[in-house]
Amino acid sequence: MTLRIMPGNFLLNMSALGAMSAALLACVAVAMAADNAPSAGETAARGSDCFSCHSVDQKLVGPAFTAIAQKFAGQAGAASTLEAAIKNGHVGTWGQIPMPAHPQLSDTQLQQIVSWILSLKGQSSAAATAPAQSYTTNVDGKPVTTHFPIFQAGTQKVTPSVFRGYELFDSYCFRCHGADAVGGEYAPNLRASLNNGMTEDQFLSIAMEGRKAQGMPAWAGFFSPQDIDSIYQYTKARAVGALSTGTPPE
Ligand code: HEC
Numbered sequence: 162m163t164l165r166i167m168p169g170n171f172l173l174n175m176s177a178l179g180a181m182s183a184a185l186l187a188c189v190a191v192a193m194a195a196d197n198a199p200s201a202g203e204t205a206a207r208g209s210d211c212f213s214c215h216s217v218d219q220k221l222v223g224p225a226f227t228a229i230a231q232k233f234a235g236q237a238g239a240a241s242t243l244e245a246a247i248k249n250g251h252v253g254t255w256g257q258i259p260m261p262a263h264p265q266l267s268d269t270q271l272q273q274i275v276s277w278i279l280s281l282k283g284q285s286s287a288a289a290t291a292p293a294q295s296y297t298t299n300v301d302g303k304p305v306t307t308h309f310p311i312f313q314a315g316t317q318k319v320t321p322s323v324f325r326g327y328e329l330f331d332s333y334c335f336r337c338h339g340a341d342a343v344g345g346e347y348a349p350n351l352r353a354s355l356n357n358g359m360t361e362d363q364f365l366s367i368a369m370e371g372r373k374a375q376g377m378p379a380w381a382g383f384f385s386p387q388d389i390d391s392i393y394q395y396t397k398a399r400a401v402g403a404l405s406t407g408t409p410p411e
C-alpha cells in the first residue's frame with residue numbers, strides 16, 4: 162500500500178487525517194498479523210486433508226501432531242521417515258488404522274509440513290479427554306443414554322448438531338446408505354452398525370478413511386471431524402429410536 166500525499170493535500174481536514182491514521186493503523190495490523198501467520202508447513206497441511214484426521218493436540222483418527230513431534234524428537238532421520246509416511250501412507254506405528262498416501266504433495270510441501278509438525282515438540286497435548294458426559298432421552302417410555310444431547314434441554318427440538326447431521330446425511334450419505342439412514346441397496350444400514358456395537362471412533366475412522374475397494378468413499382479433506390461427528394449423532398439418534406424418518410423437529 163502506498164500513501165501518496167500531493168502538495169494540495171497538505172490542507173488536510175480533520176476527517177482526512179482520521180482516514181490517514183486509520184490507514185496507518187491498518188498497515189500496522191497487517192504487519193502484526195504477518196508475524197503470527199501460520200508457517201508454510203501449517204498452511205500446506207491445512208490446505209490438504211490432514212485436519213480431517215489429525216488435530217494439533219488431540220487424537221482423532223490419527224495421532225495428535227504434538228504426540229508425533231514428541232515421539233520423533235531428536236531421532237536421526239525423523240524428517241525423512243515422516244515425509245515418506247505421509248507421501249506413501251502408513252500403518253502400524255500408532256494402531257491398526259491406516260493413513261492414506263498423499264502423492265499430490267510436492268517434496269517441498271512435505272518438508273515444510275514435517276518441519277512444522279516436528280516444531281510442535283515443546284507443546285503439550287491436551288489432557289486426556291474430559292470424562293464423557295451422558296444424556297438421557299426418553300424413547301417410548303424407556304430411558305436411552307447417549308454421550309451427547311439429542312434434544313435441546315426442555316424442548317422437543319433437536320440440537321443444531323443433530324440437525325446439521327441430518328442435513329449432511331441426507332445430502333451426502335443417503336445415496337448409498339438410504340435416506341433417513343434406513344439402509345440402502347448399495348451400503349449397510351448404519352443404524353444397525355451402531356446398534357451392533359460400532360463406536361463413534363470406528364464410525365469417524367471408516368468415514369474419513371473410506372473403504373474404497375468396497376465402494377465406500379473417503380471423506381477426509383471434504384468433511385471436518387465436527388461434520389462427521391454431527392452425522393454420527395444424527396445416525397445414533399435414529400439408531401436408538403429417538404427420531405423418526407423425515408426432517409427432525411428443529
Ligand atoms: C484418513 C485419515 C488420515 C488423513 C487424511 C491423514 N492422516 Fe496422518 N495418520 C493417520 C493415521 C491413522 C496415522 C497412524 C498410522 C500408523 O499407525 O502408522 C497417521 C500418522 C501420521 C504421521 C506419523 C507417521 C509415523 O510414521 O508415525 C504423520 C507425520 C502424519 N500422519 C501426518 C499427516 C499429514 C501431514 C496429513 C495430511 C497431508 C495426514 N497425516 C493425513 C490418519 C490420517
Ligand code: HEC
Nearest residue numbers: 333334336337347348349354364367368372375376377378
Ligand atoms: C457411493 C456410496 C457410498 C456413499 C455416498 C457413502 N457410503 Fe458409507 N459405505 C458404502 C459401502 C459400500 C460400505 C460398505 C463397505 C464394506 O463393505 O466394508 C459403506 C460403509 C460405511 C460404514 C461402515 C459400516 C459398517 O457396518 O461397517 C460407515 C460408518 C459409513 N459407510 C459411513 C458413511 C457416511 C458417514 C457417509 C456420508 C458422509 C457415507 N458412508 C457415504 C458406500 C457409501
